Amino acid sequence: MGRRYAFGVDLGGTNVRVVLGDDEGRILARLSERTEIGRGPEGISKQIVRMIRSMRVKGFRLDEAEGVGIGSAGPLDLKRGGLMNPTNIPYEFVPLVEPISDELGLETRLLNDCSTAVMGERFFGAGKGMDNLAYITLSTGIGGGVYVDGHLLIGKDGNATEIGHFTVDYDGRLICGCGKRGHWEAYCSGANIPNYVDLILMEREQSEVELSLLSMIRRREGKISARGLYEAAKAGDRLALEIVDQIGRLNAVGFACVNDAYDPSLITVGGSITLNNVELVMNPIRRYISEHSRNRIPEIRVTPLGEDVVLYGALALIFYGIS
Ligand SMILES: [Zn+2]
DSSP: OOOOEEEEEEEOSSEEEEEEEETTSOEEEEEEEEOOTTSOTTHHHHHHHHHHHTOOOTTOOGGGEEEEEEEEOSOEETTTTEEESOTTSOOSEEEOHHHHHHHHOSEEEEEEHHHHHHHHHHHHSTTTTOSSEEEEEESSSEEEEEEETTEEOOOSSSOTTOGGGSBOOTTOOSBOTTSOBSBTHHHHSTTTHHHHHHHHHHTSOHHHHHHSHHHHHHHHHSSOOHHHHHHHHHTTOHHHHHHHHHHHHHHHHHHHHHHHHHOOSEEEEESHHHHHSHHHHHHHHHHHHHHHOOSOOOEEEEOTTGGGHHHHHHHHHHHTOOO
């Protein structure tokens, strides 16, 4: 049997993960490290090369791999093959494709991490054989990847589906990491849920806040993290449950926009906020989406690929390419 092999890379501002996998979706080896952002613009490609070289699988030689697929947090400059002013990395441009392919002699392909994830879903996950498919991540940030009529949406710079920057609050009470006001990610992402919780608590009666588990968490941690909020909700705290419901309403608005713009048959959902709080995240989206979406509501489910969805997509990027 001619099994095909490739390396898949999930590159984030915090961690970089590398796998060796085959075209049937088997992961043969994996490595994870903190992203080395302090070693110059070339440091990250050097780290990825070192990680790939250090992966040992019995009977496997590096030159048997067909290539290196990279799914990376944006913004990307796909024409130059690297990251352009990345959010958590202090360089104007981080080259990836050229130094990695030169060093390893392997074809190297780069794509936005959420676009990579939807590829993973289509070839290895819940979207097999589907031509109209969206993937949404609710994590530190919010992002999406979309196929329409079998085509992966890319855009002029590779940022066609930056859905986290949909405006969901035209009053613009909170400012997004991108600097603009009212964006979905400014309210519902893991990094920004603490700001939204503060905003809601300011509008509440202080006596009600004092009685809630949330004020205890705030005394202990200074700010109420996404984790703290969902833990209080799981413990049955009424105010925490109400806030989780409000976050769910905004998520439903975002999902409705995705549904009305792209008309998918299936939306799969991933990211740490979702994977750690499946019921609390998914139930309000399913409950409220039809209040906002004009198009027929698609199936909405958690990705079966879990935290590995980008890695599977990075493999698919080499085996199947972008269509
Ligand atoms: Zn934004």
